[in-house]
Amino acid sequence: MTQDERNQLFYSIIRCVPHGRVATYGQIASLAGLPKHARHVGVALRKLPAGARVPWHRIVSSRGEIARRAANSGRDCESEQYGLLLDEGIEFDDNDRICLERYQWKPRGEVRVRG
DNA sequence: AAGTTGACGGATG
């Protein structure tokens, strides 16, 4: 499996995360059949071309925090992700964290891949 | 070829 194939796999799963819900890096990796590859989900998102139809902002850490290092990829993703999630009706607590119990995506049945 | 790095995660104190 090439790096690009792996990235596409992650992207196709991330595209399944519905509006108003979030998923964690580790969750996406597991759904892809690649547990313990949470970091590579981040790698894939870092390489995501601007304008791709992938809801990258719905991916948060296992603690419900949004990524800060995303600023490395050129633009200020931290505030951008924050705003996009707010637009979807997702609320943050006083520590800028998302309540995963409430907003984490729980896929029903098989996740359709390569759609 | 070997060491470093990273949009991470879980265990531990």
Added chain:
DNA sequence: TCATCCGCCAACT
């Protein structure tokens, strides 16, 4: 709950 420390693994140096 927060801080730290490891485990992880492929891309990059």
